[in-house]
Each structure stands twice: as structure tokens, then as C-alpha cells.
Amino acid sequence: MNDVQLPEGWKWVKLSEVCLKIDKTGSKLNNPADEFSYIDIDAIDNKTYTIVNPKRYSWQNAPSRAQQIVQAGDIVFSTVRTYLKNIALVPGILNNQIASTGFCVLRGGTQLHSSYLFYYVLTEQFLRPLNEIQRGTSYPAVRNSDVLDQPIPLPPLPIQRRIVERIEELFSELEAGTQELQTALKRLKTYRQAVLHHYLSNPGWERVRLGEISLKIRNGISAKPDREAGLKIFRISAVRPNHVYYDDVRFLEEKEEYSSYILSDGDLLFTRYNGSIDYTGVCAVFRQRSNDPIVHPDKLIRVTLNGQFCNPDFVCYTANSGESRTFIRSRIRTTAGQSGISGADIKSVSIPLPGLETQTRIVTEIEARLSEADAMEAAIRQSLTQAEALRQSILKRAFDGKLVSEVPDDWAVEEAISDSPTSSQPRVRGGKSEQLSLF
Numbered sequence: 001m002n003d004v005q006l007p008e009g010w011k012w013v014k015l016s017e018v019c020l021k022i023d024k025t026g027s028k029l030n031n032p033a034d035e036f037s038y039i040d041i042d043a044i045d046n047k048t049y050t051i052v053n054p055k056r057y058s059w060q061n062a063p064s065r066a067q068q069i070v071q072a073g074d075i076v077f078s079t080v081r082t083y084l085k086n087i088a089l090v091p092g093i094l095n096n097q098i099a100s101t102g103f104c105v106l107r108g109g110t111q112l113h114s115s116y117l118f119y120y121v122l123t124e125q126f127l128r129p130l131n132e133i134q135r136g137t138s139y140p141a142v143r144n145s146d147v148l149d150q151p152i153p154l155p156p157l158p159i160q161r162r163i164v165e166r167i168e169e170l171f172s173e174l175e176a177g178t179q180e181l182q183t184a185l186k187r188l189k190t191y192r193q194a195v196l197h198h199y200l201s202n203p204g205w206e207r208v209r210l211g212e213i214s215l216k217i218r219n220g221i222s223a224k225p226d227r228e229a230g231l232k233i234f235r236i237s238a239v240r241p242n243h244v245y246y247d248d249v250r251f252l253e254e255k256e257e258y259s260s261y262i263l264s265d266g267d268l269l270f271t272r273y274n275g276s277i278d279y280t281g282v283c284a285v286f287r288q289r290s291n292d293p294i295v296h297p298d299k300l301i302r303v304t305l306n307g308q309f310c311n312p313d314f315v316c317y318t319a320n321s322g323e324s325r326t327f328i329r330s331r332i333r334t335t336a337g338q339s340g341i342s343g344a345d346i347k348s349v350s351i352p353l354p355g356l357e358t359q360t361r362i363v364t365e366i367e368a369r370l371s372e373a374d375a376m377e378a379a380i381r382q383s384l385t386q387a388e389a390l391r392q393s394i395l396k397r398a399f400d401g402k403l404v405s406e407v408p409d410d411w412a413v414e415e416a417i418s419d420s421p422t423s424s425q426p427r428v429r430g431g432k433s434e435q436l437s438l439f
Contacts, residue, residue, distance in 0.1 A: 032060035211347035220296035225250035
């Protein structure tokens with residue numbers, strides 16, 4: 001069933017052999033006014049693998065997918081886009097609540113410790129085969145039967161418990177280090193804001209409207225990108241505060257009418273619409289990096305500055321901070337979940353404007369300090385990536401039988417379980433596996 005060589009006495013079994021059937025509910029049989037907690041994919045935090053935001057419904061308003069009764073210790077496994085790892089262990093507070101049929105709900109039987117199962121479905125060893133057999137293009141997914149057909153390495157229950165204990169011990173140590181790294185990232189964000197405030201908060205500078213120092217303020221192309229190659233057009237997500245992601249593009253058919261939308265070095269790009277207020281009305285400076293022309297979409301506003309009076313990087317930093325950013329946020333309007341701002345609003349933004357030489361000197365000093373912060377952030381994010389790789393390494397060793405050793409009592413306990421009148425599970429016997437240190 002699997003090429004991995006397991007310790008003696010372990011065996012490969014399909015989940016369908018060791019998981020229990022999940023009860024379904026018929027909404028018509030329930031009191032329409034009764035309320036319940038509903039777990040759908042939006043309720044899952046796929047970074048911590050926890051249920052963080054279950055919704056509340058009465059049966060009369062319940063979604064049609066609200067059909068699966070879950071118990072504490074169940075694992076909800078999203079069958080849509082399995083690579084996103086929308087997976088969580090159901091906590092006691094959600095016992096006997098309702099999950100979407102978009103999940104395969106896994107409930108271990110008498111041979112299977114629920115946390116052992118939970119950690120196993122987080123492994124690449126379990127997920128990779130499912131990722132490869134997803135069906136569909138818009139919503140690639142697997143069936144419940146695909147999930148239940150996957151194998152799991154099965155040691156005796158005492159070994160499962162010790163594996164879970166060891167995993168949680170090691171993960172706890174990792175989590176402590178990860179929290180320190182996350183705290184460092186937050187401090188860097190605060191540091192960047194402090195840098196901008198220090199260099200840009202001079203009350204003696206004249207303030208001007210952005211429209212007064214601009215040659216052109218214009219929305220982009222409304223045509224829908226529809227091809228694999230052609231004229232590059234930025235996605236709205238290509239623009240974030242003070243940064244352009246140059247690879248975040250789609251493609252249009254090349255037409256002469258689009259030539260006036262081709263961006264020039266030093267243009268400012270403001271986000272006109274976004275799902276988040278934090279990313280609405282923010283800007284970045286476009287820099288020409290190649291001879292390939294790039295145009296901007298309708299959801300980005302292009303501002304071409306008068307270079308005689310202003311340094312585009314200076315204007316960008318000021319527009320994203322202090323009074324200028326406060327003004328932009330005050331003009332943002334939200335409709336149907338989309339936050340937006342107009343070109344007229346951007347034109348009205350007040351910008352502090354010292355002399356051009358002063359602007360250039362300040363930009364040089366800001367960028368020197370932000371560059372140091374960027375280098376530190378890159379190192380922190382690399383450490384976070386390594387922490388995730390170490391988690392996967394821990395899990396691999398655990399389910400290869402190399403994280404804990406067996407003791408003689410393991411098999412005595414397993415034998416007692418198998419001999420009990422309530423057990424219909426077959427016996428599993430074997431010898432000891434070699435104990436190997438993780439590090």
C-alpha cells in the first residue's frame with residue numbers, strides 16, 4: 001500500500017477501514033427556530049489548523065450544505081483545493097454541531113487516536129496523492145471516497161499516544177520560536193512607520209495638492225485580460241504600499257489604442273479598489289525594468305508627476321503615511337464589500353513638499369534604513385519557512401516510526417484492547433522499532 005518501510009508490528013490500512021461513519025441531519029426533521037454553530041471553509045484558519053469563526057444559523061435559514069453532525073475530536077478536511085490545507089480538529093465546544101458537506105469528516109474508531117489521525121492528514125505524504133487527483137478547474141476537488149481511500153500507518157494505540165505527545169512537545173518548542181519571529185516582524189513594521197514619521201513630519205514644509213504637481217491623473221484599461229501572452233497588464237494586487245510586484249501581471253491583445261496607457265519610469269500607481277481598506281488608495285512608484293511595455297488596469301490610478309518639483313519616491317512615501325494617508329482613508333467608500341477611492345480624491349491629497357534636493361536626500365536616507373529592515377525581514381521569513389519545513393520533518397519521522405520507541409507494555413495493552421468484548425478490531429503484533437533522535 002505504501003513504499004515506506006514501517007517498524008515491525010505496524011501496518012498500512014485505509015482510512016475507510018479505521019474511521020467511523022458520520023451521521024447526517026435532515027433539516028426538515030429539526031425545529032426551524034433551533035440554532036446551531038455551522039463550520040464551513042471560511043471558519044478554518046489554515047495556518048493554525050483551528051476553527052476560528054463558526055457561523056450561527058437557525059434551521060430555517062441554514063445553508064443546504066449544513067448536513068454533517070460533528071463530534072469533539074473529529075477532523076474536518078476540506079475536499080476543495082486540498083493543497084490549501086483547510087483542516088482542523090473539532091474542539092469540545094463544537095461537539096454535536098454542524099459541518100458543511102464541503103468537508104470529509106474523519107472520525108477515528110477504536111484503533112485510531114484522533115490527534116494521531118489529525119497530525120497525519122497534515123503531512124505531505126497524505127496530501128500529495130490527493131493534490132494530484134483533484135478534479136475540476138474552477139474548484140478543483142476530491143471526493144470523500146478519495147480521502148477515505150488513502151492509507152495511514154497504524155501502530156498500537158499506546159505508540160500512537162506517545163507519538164502525539166512527542167509531536168506536541170516538539171511543536172510547542174517550535175511555536176515558541178515562531179512567536180518570537182512573528183513579534184520581530186511586527187516590530188519591523190513599527191520601525192518602518194517610525195522611520196517615515198521621523199523623516200516626513202516636518203511642520204515647516206509647504207503642503208500642496210497632488211493635482212498641483214501632477215501632469216496627468218488617469219484610470220487604467222477596463223478591458224478583460226484573456227490570453228497567455230501579449231501586452232502585460234498589472235493586476236491590482238501588484239501594488240502595495242511603496243512596492244510594485246512586477247511579475248503580478250496578466251495579458252491583453254496588443255492594440256494601438258492601449259499605447260497611451262503604457263507606464264513610464266517614475267509614474268505613481270494608486271490602488272483604486274480593493275477588498276481591504278488597508279490596501280485601498282495606497283501607492284508605489286513604477287520603475288522601468290525592461291523594454292517590455294506594461295499598462296495598468298481600471299482599478300489602478302496612474303499619476304504622472306512634474307519632475308521639476310518633486311521626487312516620485314518622496315511623494316510615494318508621504319502619500320502612504322501621516323496626514324496624507326489619513327486623508328485618503330477618510331475618502332474611501334465601501335460598496336458591496338469593495339472599498340474604493342476616486343481620481344478626484346487622489347488629486348486632492350495634501351503632500352508636504354520641501355525643495356527637490358531635500359526630497360532626494362530624505363529618500364536616500366529613508367531607503368537606506370528601510371533596506372536594512374527589508375534584509376532583516378527576509379531573514380526572519382526564511383527562518384519561518386525553515387520552521388515549517390522542520391514541522392514536516394517531525395511529522396515524517398513520526399509516521400515513519402522514527403520519533404519514539406516501543407516498550408514491551410505497548411503490545412500487552414494492545415492485546416488487552418483486542419481481547420476486550422467491545423472490540424471487533426484485529427490484533428496487531430510486532431517487535432520494537434529503533435529509537436532515533438530528531439536532532
